[in-house]
Every structure is written in structure tokens, then in C-alpha cells.
Amino acid sequence: MNSMQCYSPNTLDEYQKIYSGIAEKNILVFSGGTDLMIGRHELSQDAIIIDISGIAELKGVEKKENKIFIGSCTTLNELLYSHKIQNDIPILIKAIKTMASEQIRNRATIGGNIGNASPAGDTITPLVVLEASIQIYSPESNEVKTIPLEALFSGPCASTLQNGEIITKIIIPLFEDKDIFCYFRKIGQRNAMTITKASLSAIAKYSDSKIEWIKLAPGSVSPVVKRMSKTEEFLQGKKLTPAVINESKEIIGKEISPITDIRSTKAFRVLITKNLLADCLSELINRH
Ligand SMILES: Cc1cc2nc3c(=O)[nH]c(=O)nc-3n(C[C@H](O)[C@H](O)[C@H](O)COP(=O)(O)OP(=O)(O)OC[C@H]3O[C@@H](n4cnc5c(N)ncnc54)[C@H](O)[C@@H]3O)c2cc1C
Known part of the structure; x- marks a missing residue:
């Protein structure tokens, strides 16, 4: 045996x-x-x-050339308490604060959250709106390649990684403009230690009472995490009137493709996602 x-x-x-x-x-x-x-x-x-958790090259947070580089074996708590992440990537802090418990966050890594490739993975939606990329090391070729994070996912809990390939770094481009709105909220069974029924990550630039641009990625409502390009395009350049908010809710409701599973029903996930978008947009108005 x-x-x-x-x-x-x-x-x-x-x-x-x-x-x-x-x-x-x-x-x-x-x-x-x-x-x-x-x-x-x-x-x-x-x-x-x-x-791989003892591999020194895979740990820590570095800032270089207006980008943040996160080693894949950095734990969620190391990120939560990192000044660089607190200052430069507040949306990731919002997401990590909702994840698991202190004990789990002391072990759980960002690379593991991505490697698991779950559409409910709470670090994935913030990283997708931030247009993060990942470095992948292949022990076959002994080479590192960089791909957009979104290209990693091939289905629910399935990735394009080949046997032995590992994510080494997550690379997040930073904005020159510091006045960027960010939003993360997840709905689960309870407030703590809960897996996402549906969530929403958003970043946006708002000026002159209009949305200059917005990037949206909901969690747990499609086979893989992806941007809501139709909703984003609709909102771009718009004033956030009640009619616009209502129409954007209808568009996002059609753009997602949730399923019914043990955690929630399809209909409830559609409803939550629409309401999360409305919540996000009203927070955006109130902040300005
Ligand atoms: C009680 C509890 C609560 C939880 N709550 C949440 C939550 O709120 N939100 C949430 O999103 N998740 C949650 N999780 C799930 C889990 O903690 C996270 O997904 C965590 O980030 C996984 O990281 P890990 O290092 O433990 O991964 P591991 O278990 O070590 O690995 C997970 C997967 O990723 C692969 N992998 C790991 N590292 C790499 C790498 N560098 N490159 C390529 N592949 C890799 C592994 O082969 C495996 O397939 C919870 C788990 C528990 C037990």
C-alpha cells in the first residue's frame, strides 16, 4: 500500500x-x-x-514602480496588519476583515484563496476590480509567467494551473489618483465565520456628481469571478438618479448567472446582488 x-x-x-x-x-x-x-x-x-508555506520568496508585501507585489504565501492576517495594504489597497482590507476567524487568518494565505478558485473566494473579487495579475512558476520549465488574474479561472473551483505550477506573486497596479472610492460587502448566513452567499466589490471615480468610471465584480453569482462590463458601461458618465440606479440593478441582475446550492437560491442571489449594487451606489453618493 x-x-x-x-x-x-x-x-x-x-x-x-x-x-x-x-x-x-x-x-x-x-x-x-x-x-x-x-x-x-x-x-x-x-x-x-x-x-510551500516555508518558501521565503513567496512571503511578504513589497511596493515597487507604483505596484504592490504580494507573495502568495502571505497570510490573510499579515495582509490585514500590513501598513502598505492598509494605505494602498483598502478594498482588500475590507474583504479580509470579513473572512473566517483570527485563527484561520493566521494560517490561510492569499495564494490559497486564489488557488482554490472558488467564485466565493473573498480576496478574488477585490483583486479582479483592481485588475491584478499573478506570477506563475512552472517547475517543468523553471520559468515564471505573468497572466491577468481573471485568466486563471476555468470554472467553479477549477483553474488553468498545470500540475506543479504555483502562484508566486500577486501584482496590483496602484492609482496615481488617491481619490478612488472602494466598496466591499458580503452577505452570508451570519456576520462572522461565514461563506459568501453573494458579495460585491467595486472601485469607482466620481466627480461633478457623475460616475467617471466604475469597476464591478460580484462574488458567488457566476461560475468564475468576472467583471460586470454591461453594468459598468451603463453607469459610466451617469448621474446617479433613482431611475439610473434602478436600471443598473436590472442590468446587473441579468448579467450574473447564479445557481441554487446549499448556501442560497438563485433568486435570492439575484436579489442580493441588485441590492448590493444599490447599496454601493448610495454609499458612493453619500461619500461625495
Ligand atoms: C472555518 C473556515 C472559514 C473560512 N472562511 C472563509 C471566508 O470567509 N472567505 C473565504 O474566501 N474563504 C474562507 N475559508 C476558506 C480558506 O480559509 C481560504 O480560501 C484560504 O485563503 C485558503 O488558503 P490556504 O493557504 O489555507 O490554502 P490551502 O488549503 O493550502 O490551498 C487551497 C488550494 O489552493 C492551492 N494553492 C495553495 N497555495 C497555492 C499557490 N501559491 N499557488 C497555486 N495553488 C495554491 C492548493 O493546492 C489548494 O487547491 C474558510 C475556511 C475555513 C476552514
Whole structure:
């Protein structure tokens, strides 16, 4: 009978060597383990676990050339308490504050939240409106490529990562303009320790009582997280009258494609998403 093997490399170089030495390539990348441990009974006994959380190159937050670089194994609490993230990416702070518990956030990583590829992953919608990209390391080619985050997701909890490929960094471009509105809200079963039934991330520029531009990404209402381009286009350049807000709610309601599952019904998810958009737009008006 096969038994599970585990490795804990300290560098990407070590990761590459371990990968090259494994013939079967039935590798499971493990970071904080907070998603993987829930499904541990489904782990195949001959899976080879590589715990990447000790790889120093994958940790920390750096600011360079008007971009923030986040190492994929940075924990959610490290991000929550990072001054760079607090100052430059407040929407991510809003999202992380709603996630799990102090104990889980001490282990859970941003790379794991993205790698899990759930449409309910709470760091994903803020990163999508921020037009983040990710660096992916391939141990096969020993090369790093950069792709838009949105291109990673191929279905609910499915990604385009090939066996052994790992996300190394998340890259977030910063705005020169500091007067950018940001919004994150999620609706779950309760206020704390709750998985999203539906959520909304938005960033916008508002001036002269009009929306100059807005970027919207709802969570848990489509197979993969994506931008609401029709709703965004409709709102661009508009004054936020009650009629405009109502019409935008109808457009977003048609743009999403939620399903009924154990957490919520399709109809309720449509209703929440419309109401989250109205809440976001009224917050936008009240802030200005
Ligand atoms: C009680 C509880 C509450 C939770 N609450 C929330 C919540 O409110 N919101 C939310 O979004 N999630 C929540 N989660 C889910 C989970 O904590 C997060 O998704 C977390 O960020 C996963 O990170 P991790 O490091 O633990 O991932 P892991 O479990 O280590 O890995 C998750 C997946 O990502 C892959 N992976 C990990 N790192 C990488 C990498 N660098 N590159 C490529 N693939 C990688 C793994 O192979 C695996 O498929 C909760 C979990 C629990 C147990």
C-alpha cells in the first residue's frame, strides 16, 4: 500500500528539485491548508504533498514602480496588519476583515484563496476590480509567467494551473489618483465565520456628481469571478438618479448567472446582488 509523502522546501530552487524527482507528478500544493484540510478525506493516499508555506520568496508585501507585489504565501492576517495594504489597497482590507476567524487568518494565505478558485473566494473579487495579475512558476520549465488574474479561472473551483505550477506573486497596479472610492460587502448566513452567499466589490471615480468610471465584480453569482462590463458601461458618465440606479440593478441582475446550492437560491442571489449594487451606489453618493 502507498503512503502519503510530504515535502517542505525552503526555496523555489528546492521546490523545483523535489518536483523533478517525483515521477508520478501527482502533487498537491499545500500552503495554509485551511481549504485542503476540510477535504482531507478526499485526498488520495498516494498524493505527494508539497508544503510551500516555508518558501521565503513567496512571503511578504513589497511596493515597487507604483505596484504592490504580494507573495502568495502571505497570510490573510499579515495582509490585514500590513501598513502598505492598509494605505494602498483598502478594498482588500475590507474583504479580509470579513473572512473566517483570527485563527484561520493566521494560517490561510492569499495564494490559497486564489488557488482554490472558488467564485466565493473573498480576496478574488477585490483583486479582479483592481485588475491584478499573478506570477506563475512552472517547475517543468523553471520559468515564471505573468497572466491577468481573471485568466486563471476555468470554472467553479477549477483553474488553468498545470500540475506543479504555483502562484508566486500577486501584482496590483496602484492609482496615481488617491481619490478612488472602494466598496466591499458580503452577505452570508451570519456576520462572522461565514461563506459568501453573494458579495460585491467595486472601485469607482466620481466627480461633478457623475460616475467617471466604475469597476464591478460580484462574488458567488457566476461560475468564475468576472467583471460586470454591461453594468459598468451603463453607469459610466451617469448621474446617479433613482431611475439610473434602478436600471443598473436590472442590468446587473441579468448579467450574473447564479445557481441554487446549499448556501442560497438563485433568486435570492439575484436579489442580493441588485441590492448590493444599490447599496454601493448610495454609499458612493453619500461619500461625495
Ligand atoms: C472555518 C473556515 C472559514 C473560512 N472562511 C472563509 C471566508 O470567509 N472567505 C473565504 O474566501 N474563504 C474562507 N475559508 C476558506 C480558506 O480559509 C481560504 O480560501 C484560504 O485563503 C485558503 O488558503 P490556504 O493557504 O489555507 O490554502 P490551502 O488549503 O493550502 O490551498 C487551497 C488550494 O489552493 C492551492 N494553492 C495553495 N497555495 C497555492 C499557490 N501559491 N499557488 C497555486 N495553488 C495554491 C492548493 O493546492 C489548494 O487547491 C474558510 C475556511 C475555513 C476552514
